[in-house]
Amino acid sequence: xxxxxxxxxGRPVRHRRRDLLQLAALFTxxxxxxxxxxxxxxxxxxxxxxxxxxxxLAATAGFHTWWARRHGHxxxxxxxxxxxxxxxxxxxxxxSEERQGASESVTDATVLWRMRTTVRDEPGSLAALCAxxxxxxxxxxxxxxxxxxxxxxxEFLLRAPARVAASDVTVAVSGAGGTGTWIERADTHDLVDxxxxxxxxxxxxxxxxxxxPLALRQLLGRCTIRSLPAGSGRDGRADEGAPVEGxxxxxxxxxxxxxxxxxxxxxxxxxxxxxxxxxxxxxxxxDARLGPRVPHSQDVLTLSQGNDITxxxxxxxxxxxxxxxxxxxxxxxxxxxxHGPVLDxxxxxNHLLSPRFxxxxxxxxxSGRLVGLGHLxxxxxxxxxxLLVEDSWQRRxxxxxxxxxxxxxxxxxxxxxxxxxxxxxxTGMVAAMxxxxxxxxxxxxxxxxxITARLAATPVDSxxxxxxxxxxxxxxxxxxxx
Numbered sequence: 001x002x003x004x005x006x007x008x009x010g011r012p013v014r015h016r017r018r019d020l021l022q023l024a025a026l027f028t029x030x031x032x033x034x035x036x037x038x039x040x041x042x043x044x045x046x047x048x049x050x051x052x053x054x055x056x057l058a059a060t061a062g063f064h065t066w067w068a069r070r071h072g073h074x075x076x077x078x079x080x081x082x083x084x085x086x087x088x089x090x091x092x093x094x095x096s097e098e099r100q101g102a103s104e105s106v107t108d109a110t111v112l113w114r115m116r117t118t119v120r121d122e123p124g125s126l127a128a129l130c131a132x133x134x135x136x137x138x139x140x141x142x143x144x145x146x147x148x149x150x151x152x153x154x155e156f157l158l159r160a161p162a163r164v165a166a167s168d169v170t171v172a173v174s175g176a177g178g179t180g181t182w183i184e185r186a187d188t189h190d191l192v193d194x195x196x197x198x199x200x201x202x203x204x205x206x207x208x209x210x211x212x213p214l215a216l217r218q219l220l221g222r223c224t225i226r227s228l229p230a231g232s233g234r235d236g237r238a239d240e241g242a243p244v245e246g247x248x249x250x251x252x253x254x255x256x257x258x259x260x261x262x263x264x265x266x267x268x269x270x271x272x273x274x275x276x277x278x279x280x281x282x283x284x285x286x287d288a289r290l291g292p293r294v295p296h297s298q299d300v301l302t303l304s305q306g307n308d309i310t311x312x313x314x315x316x317x318x319x320x321x322x323x324x325x326x327x328x329x330x331x332x333x334x335x336x337x338x339h340g341p342v343l344d345x346x347x348x349x350n351h352l353l354s355p356r357f358x359x360x361x362x363x364x365x366x367s368g369r370l371v372g373l374g375h376l377x378x379x380x381x382x383x384x385x386x387l388l389v390e391d392s393w394q395r396r397x398x399x400x401x402x403x404x405x406x407x408x409x410x411x412x413x414x415x416x417x418x419x420x421x422x423x424x425x426x427t428g429m430v431a432a433m434x435x436x437x438x439x440x441x442x443x444x445x446x447x448x449x450x451i452t453a454r455l456a457a458t459p460v461d462s463x464x465x466x467x468x469x470x471x472x473x474x475x476x477x478x479x480x481x482x
Contacts, residue, residue, distance in 0.1 A: 109162040112186040116155045117178035132176035136164050146273035153273050157190055182270050205287055209355035212287045213378045214413050223267040224380045227356045248277045258288035303396050314362035319349045321370040330391050336426045337388045361402055374402030376409055383415045400432045411455050419452040
């Protein structure tokens, strides 16, 4: 049997038998020493002989002390494990607490909402609104106010428990006096405060004129933006132009474009506020003051046949070279691109190469001759991709390279999808779209094939995005394979 057992509280307990034996041995030694002392103490040299048993007794006591310390420490609990052991009930309680904590973490999941509502312009209106949101355990992350002639539009970024539906929030806001309430899901990008976001959009617009439509869309939310040249007559309003200060009419704003046309922004689900109109007009004025501009980075590629080509951004300054390339292209190639004869190439090219309507990539040879164009065109709230490669340079991988770069630009711009309008007989374009490895939708419209690529899947990587090319220097060379 072990000399040490565990009590109910988990602490070690020593048996008393060993202690009794040690005590008996001590008393026996004392009795023997006393008898020897009586026998020797009355004889000759008794004092000297009495020292011998005294020494033996001291040695015995020392040995006993050493023995007790050694074995006493040997049965002590380890210093690293001196706490009591949890009982089965305690272990079950701990497991239950862990499960409860996991359940609470699911319950405490939150979502982000963007909400806009109109309140009366009087003291206490905003306080009542905040109290109503607090009653739903909704946290206000940011607040912007848009003063109106009557009332104030308050725009919130909210964090709410996942169990709270959008309808619950709107009902609570309505009960607190909010009217015309609009709410939609937000994401982490909305956590940036408004001044920081506006400065970032202004920077992007300053670097690239093609960024203006995208900057307006990110500034104003989901909306349709169209750039109409002066005298186009679309909607019967472009001929009228737009005053320098612009026009705000409910869900439509019209701004004077730098080249004299009109930029129309429509958002039918939510009226624009004067504050939003002022911000949009400031971006357009900045664009007008800076004038035409595109990034000057370029990328040198080597074709599988050994030829070097350069891919760069194009603009209005490339109209003459683009027109010369059109003249070298066959009628079949032009028909594939424009779905009919090109009667006025200058009119097409002035539109396509303008950064106001999108981004264009140009491909030129080592001698500087333009042999390919790729367009990413802003079409309202949609995005179109179009390609044209000179006949003698087709089937070399140029079209696929341009397409991959344009799709990467669309992903960077936050586009949900891109579409290409072509013909079923244009096997090169169809194969290039399939090579994107993205979900594709096919539709036949008026005898033409419309291929739409959804960009919510894995983004397509271009070999070197232009922002990275700028960081690596004006040129970057790599190999291009079919």
